[in-house]
Amino acid sequence: MKHFASAMINALLLLLFVIGTSCSRSESEQNEDLAGQAFDAMAEGKAAQYLLLTEEEQAVASRPPRYRSYFHVQDVQVHVSESEPDTIHYECTVPGPVGVAFCIATARYYLLNDQFSRRIPISGYLRVITDDDGRRCIVPTDKSNPFALYLALQRIGDNDFTVTGTVNPQGDYQSDSAFVAALSAATVAVSDAYGRIIPGWVEGDTLKSELENYVANFGEILRSASPNLPPLPSARSGLLNRWPWLKSKQFIFWAVVVALLIIAGVVKGAYYLGVKINNRVQEHRRARQFSAYGSLFHIPQNTLTLALSCTVGAFDWDVMQPKHNQHAGETPDLGILEKAILFTFRPAVFRREMVNLCRNLEKKPADNAKAMSAGWCACALGRCLTRGLSPHKVQTHRKRFDRLQKRFQKEVDHYVAVRDELVGLRQANIQDLISNTKDTKRRNSRIKKLQTKLQKLEKTLRDGPVVRAVRRGVRPITYLEKMACDMHSHSKFEQQGAMMGLLPFLIKHSRHKQVSPVLENVVKARNEMISSDSEMSFFEVRVPTYCTKEGYGVALGEVLRCANPSMTFADTNQIMELATAEIPGVLSLLTHYPLRIIDPGNREKEGFYKFTPFRHALWTQYVPPKDEGQVIRRYHEVLDMTLPNSTGLNLRLFTSPYDVIPVLFHEYCHHMEDNNEASVFLRTHMFCQYFYRKYRAADPKKNFAFVYLQNLLGTTPDPEKYDKLNNLILTYYGEQEPEHVAEKKTDLMVDEMNKQILMFNQTNRWCPDKTFPLLTNEGDKTSLDTIRSASIRAATAPRRITQQEFNERLENWRPQ
């Protein structure tokens, strides 16, 4: 902007200079102006007022001429020297006599005149005098001047026509002979005038050949006829005439220099302006995003701004700068989950924050809230690590991180060696105490030294290689890549978070040779995760319970993009708008029971669609390689599939803004504690009728449950058909069982499962000391309780409705 401003100032100065020079008007300039005005007036036939004429001449000139002369002077240049302001030097061209004669005879001007009738250059001097009335007048100093010619042509028709009355003033003639006669008269009169005033130019042969040429081309010339003279450039209009110094080489040089400077300034200014506008647009976009994330936490944007500015310190985002100084402690701090979600959407490269995120990556957190936090931390870390990262640098960062890891491993080995030595010395001390040996002084000194050393080493080792890497500006992409691929060391949501964090960068640079191997690994890990036979593989939309629809829409979009980056999904914010408008309270369902997104590409595993009260998987956590490495632990993972949203939604439901809404309504009914499937199906059907009628763009044909029920129950559901609905539900869900029967069946099932676990524990040869806990109160009680409650709840849930309930549902189908 500075350059632009300086260029503008230069241009302004130049303009002022030019204006300044033109404002000082001397006598010579006034005379020059007068001459210019006189030359201009000849075209309009009003030049006599500027000339010094006798009374007789004045009387003739003031009479309107009978014939218009079409006398136009061109290429006029006048110059007055400062030393002789009354003497004006002029140069100009006057029209040739042939053209003028034809114009007079036909009362028209021809634009091609100058092409076929040569113009005559005249130059000379004029004098400016002041008459008795004080009027400034022009007096030609020689006979051959354009004003004399102008006056002579003005008088044609009065005295010079030999055949009076031949020329028709309108240019129309009754016969060709009349026209030829008029033309001859005009030619004679004009050539006579030219011969008298500029004798050298009207010699017989020259005029004759020019006349023949003009007559030969008169057809073409005639087409360029015009009733008026073309606009003539003013004798004073040219800047070069006005300011002759403009023609000097020095001025041209400086003008070019200044022009180049101005152009450079303008270009640079435009560039900076473009950058500024772009930044503004980006900031605006960020601010809008930021507003959404602020609302995600139910925290006003200002508060969030202040909170972040206080807790983060040197934040570089303009929109997050505090408006005024705030004391720390006056504003609420954000938890790591909120920060992680924020950094996911607005990644930064502040090492302090990245270290904070790294420290919250937990291995297999048992707590759901911690797992959610760790997942978003992994995602945020991925976004932060790849922010502004060039794909060319991936390999460099990978190597540097590998070196850091090796160094860390060495330090760990050293620590282990020191620790072992210390343990050895202590054991020796104990031995000596037993054998009453007194020579322990030197050993104790050594122990103290080792203890100090160990403490130092522990302090050094507190930060793992990831934190160290981040602190040193290394971007440990490899770590996140491993996290995404390692289902043994990390929870699923952490894996998903790492994938979500890395994918935008990996997809953007998928063809880069340094990036493509990382992408391949992540894609492979994703495929393995989806194809794993645990029937628990899905992508989850986990958000805090206080999430708003805007925030949920953003988080849903993130998860969907990760679940299948090749698909085009509907606007998730629009989905959430629709969902919250048509199912008030749906956010409570979505935040308490995270949506699970499944990819139907894996339809071979029909398990996704089969209803089972719970899903159970046996996990072995180990140090690779499999069947050889050290087993860390063996444990159960049980999912309660009777809870809303537990089975997972086909991600293709999200390709349209409408398809998922009826499914959400179905789950919402369960969330509102209607556990009767017949009742929920009827409610959903009534909702579908309402919804599809309201939103014609939705496609009900894809909703098979609706299609079946619409054909089964009719457009207006017939209460007499309530039993048909019950039978349909029973076909798929089976009969309701009494509680004691369900309990007994569940106990038998658990016994059977325990038998299999016991058999595995007894026959297993891979780290047999690490056994699976039994599903008992003494073993894994949590898993046992989940299995029991889910199984009994599913078996005892009602599946029939009475006709009265059917009628009630038709009236009030929305869950209360």
Next chain:
Amino acid sequence: MTPGYEQARRIALGLTRAPVAANDSENMWEVMPSNRTVPLLETPFQFFVRDFAAPPEVLAQRAALSLFDEYEADRNRAVNFLLRLSSLLHSRTVESIETMLMETPVWDWLSYVFLDEQDLNEQLINELAKTDGPCRRAVCNAAKSAMERLEAHRELFAQILAQYGDAQ
């Protein structure tokens, strides 16, 4: 008749082909192998119950069409035509059958979209079995013209022609 209903009706009857959604191309994000046997969009709306197979397309079309207010009038009209045709077949009046089928082309009403399968079996298929050759021929001619006219959902007419096509 609203334009929305008109369009949905033409698609449901088979007079116009429904727009086909483009299949997802193979890509690295697709977990299933390329020789997939299950269409991707087959069952996105299952409420997680066993063996909930996709309904026949004509049922889906009927369900979608029945959401329009104009559907009931069309359905009643089709039922009336079916009863009339059934009685004509029963009384074996060929001229009346031909006149009726000319005035009310079968492709415009004789469809599972408007008529229940049970009614069609009782009123049309059974009556065709009982009636004489000329009457069957008249119905077969109408079925042939419907086959030429329709772009989809020609199963019912194909069934009639397969059963009685050589009646003439």
